[in-house]
Amino acid sequence: MKSYLNKWWGWGDEAKRYSLDPSSHFFEYLTKQFEMENAWTLPPKEDDIELPPSRIANSTYEALRNLIGPQNVKMDPHTRLCHSLGRSTPDLIQARFKIRREAPDAVIFAESIESIAKILKYCEAENIALIPFGGGSSVLGGVSPQKKETHQAVITLNLQKMDRVLEINAVSHTAQIQAGILGPDLEKALNQKNFTLGHFPQSFEFSTVGGWIATRGSGQNSIFYGNISDLVLALKVVTPAGILETKKIPASSTGPDAKNLLIGSEGAFGVIVEATLKITPRPVFRTFETFLVKDFKMGVKVVREIEQDHLRPSLIRLSDAHETQFFLTMNRSKGWKAYLKQRLLKMGLKKKKIALDQACFLLVEAQGSHEELTSFKKKIRFFRSQSLSLGGEPGWKWHATRFELPYLRDELLGRGILVDTFETAILWENVESLYHAVIHETKKVLTPKGLVLCHVSHVYATGACLYFTFLDKASSQPLDQWRVIKEHVTQTILSAGGTLSHHHGVGRDHLKFLIQEHGPWFVEELKVMKHRLDPKHILNPGKLVE
């Protein structure tokens, strides 16, 4: 078991905490804005957490050991606790506030497709719910150990032992991968052959290929390499009804597309065990350009044109004025050097007639050969009259810390500040109206001091992803507080024409909204398919299908 799983109460590495300097501007700001608590409340001790007693009978325990190997069946409280939650804000609130929660009755570790097939047959016969578990980083309750009333117990199936790279084909630019491999291990293996998958979600270090596929995810460089749905050539999925395989081909017109029924299936149709993925030779160079653009409207126009003109950036991130201010505060140092820097920035903005409180931070990354990047840098200057260039440095800084931000959430939760994110994708024509609606409506359900930040990323020719973050002082009932906000913001996004999720998926927390996204026919179709592949609904109950 990878060591990071030991940190059951928060994000990522056990040893790591977001460093929040009490003498910093940022600390002062948070204290003032959200009445932040000075001291960080330590997370509860493992021994303080009372897990429900395991419902696994001795005979079941022995049967599991026989089926999957005695070393692969765990029932100790620590392992059960570590698999009792994902990394959603409500999950972490529950952990932190010691709210009594469900836990799997046992955790088993798969080492082969054959043993998974056996386990599925067994669980089906014995009416035991089974939760496929990759990295456990779901922010929507995708791995929560739910069961139906008819199930006698719930077991989590951890796939991290199935972490082999089975083949890297340098001619076809494909790699055949076991689904339990974590991001860094996969990239290391590909990099050794001078390839990359190019899939870097914020959860990269703590999520698996299987999880990326099950949630139909996207990485930070998806506009260059593609979303995971573009990268999957073929899949192998073990279901109670048998093993499903899709054909390993680059493209096809032989009817509806089978693999697009399995991508995004959230562990509810079967256990994703293997994938053939498209890989790309590692680009030689990477470059960053950053700007302050006049305002959000202008910023949206600029990022749209960058994409529609095929400039082929590898990343675009446009922060709205609120997020820009927040990041400026976050990164503002004290001392005369910082003062000077601030003065220079203000002078630059004045010259460009850009008001600081309207300015939007724009980060653009490109990857490629020296020649390609030179050409890119030239082309990207088309909007220089409406923006202030900040050079590459803020980009490199972002790059160095791009997987770190989730640690801040734990730091804030521990100091009485509630944080969560919402994301959607929408056509360009509706980007601004959705943006204003969400900002306006979210504020209605926050306290007067609450904050909503937004950035545009993952741009397409036809639209973009909008990513919202809210921060507010936590009430004495943070779970209820969160629920009200989640409900209202999600309804606002859907009413404004946005998708329920651009890259987080469905999980437990989006399930009830699914019908608004897809209409009854497709929700019914998912039910029918579920029933056919998993008639006893043992797989990941309460996710994707009611």
Add this chain to the structure above:
Amino acid sequence: MKSYLNKWWGWGDEAKRYSLDPSSHFFEYLTKQFEMENAWTLPPKEDDIELPPSRIANSTYEALRNLIGPQNVKMDPHTRLCHSLGRSTPDLIQARFKIRREAPDAVIFAESIESIAKILKYCEAENIALIPFGGGSSVLGGVSPQKKETHQAVITLNLQKMDRVLEINAVSHTAQIQAGILGPDLEKALNQKNFTLGHFPQSFEFSTVGGWIATRGSGQNSIFYGNISDLVLALKVVTPAGILETKKIPASSTGPDAKNLLIGSEGAFGVIVEATLKITPRPVFRTFETFLVKDFKMGVKVVREIEQDHLRPSLIRLSDAHETQFFLTMNRSKGWKAYLKQRLLKMGLKKKKIALDQACFLLVEAQGSHEELTSFKKKIRFFRSQSLSLGGEPGWKWHATRFELPYLRDELLGRGILVDTFETAILWENVESLYHAVIHETKKVLTPKGLVLCHVSHVYATGACLYFTFLDKASSQPLDQWRVIKEHVTQTILSAGGTLSHHHGVGRDHLKFLIQEHGPWFVEELKVMKHRLDPKHILNPGKLVE
């Protein structure tokens, strides 16, 4: 009704015939190789074709007129005949040899979604099979008027009156289109706003948006603009169970993908009535480069590297040595100018140490700005030492005649030569083995003089489409002859790891092979979905689902 529908016995325009000059090299070659008949047998006269009597009762006729408007119900022999077949080789053999064939009992023309919904309800209640009909250009029997034993009649539903462009959005780069519009009408409307869909199948002039989507097609420039599955943002489909709509969004991670169940549904799940498509600003310039590459192996390597190095051509077409020879013969003129040209070519080849009988013709097209094309032309020279450049002229010639080749099939069929095509897609690592297997195995089922040609096109980072054409002297039983060839070549393609079809679809002729492509689970899934949306199987029986 568009006038081209008057030509029921062959491809395209009524007035058009492939011009085969009896004094040409090509004519001589065909005569010698295939004992081609000197005179072209005229297609049968319409009056000579005996259609089965219509099974539509008077009461049904009146009901249809009430539901869809009296002007939209036709039962005359001419209209029935024109809707009795697609443009597959067996269809055209049947037409030409006056083999008694099925015909729809009536043809109706839809003008609105509402009337289609009514018609579906009526046909369901009355047990009448309904065949959605776009352009009628299917080469796999996709519009053949089949019915189940339980059906009392079969009606073809022509969609060409639903041909409006509902919206072109220049901000979101989307267009909302009625499904019955033909390629040229759509492009004209888009071009007026300086956009293009970029979807140019060989059937472009005689196929519709609905047909492209129903068969999951690709255009000749798909490597630049995307396959139709990449271009569809959202769909509206009328089924007997109600109207299905998918959400108009650029991307999403909310579970499996609904629209990918409808793309490629071959009219078996519902009638595709509207689509929101991604459009692209028209590139300013177009350029062609053509080459003779040393041999097929080298050619495959070159086209793979062009794609994998992201040179972004808009079209690649690599002919094997057989197809290259065939085209050289086809285009060879007589006279001293042609002689000189031939001499020069041979000298050029000799200098490059390329054997004429091994040489493979490579056509590359790029679209974009002047700057992009200049850069492209520079980059494309990387394989100049292994090839002889022929300049842009043969490319422009290809471009001018790119929709003409299907007329040749009619010309040859009328002179006793059987022609058909097979296409597939496969991973790069298997391109050559599949190529050699198909050439070898096809020859086994042709006469000793039979010919198999191949080109590679529609390249991807991970693989390519291979497109085979065979020509052989027609036997006295051409349908049986065709069936033996079709069966053997298709099995060879599937055994070699290729997909059943890269862009022709499934239709009637690929149905029985579908299980080999998808395995029983997905074929069963299609059945289940069919049964839910169309419980009486009235929609396009015998296609996609048994």
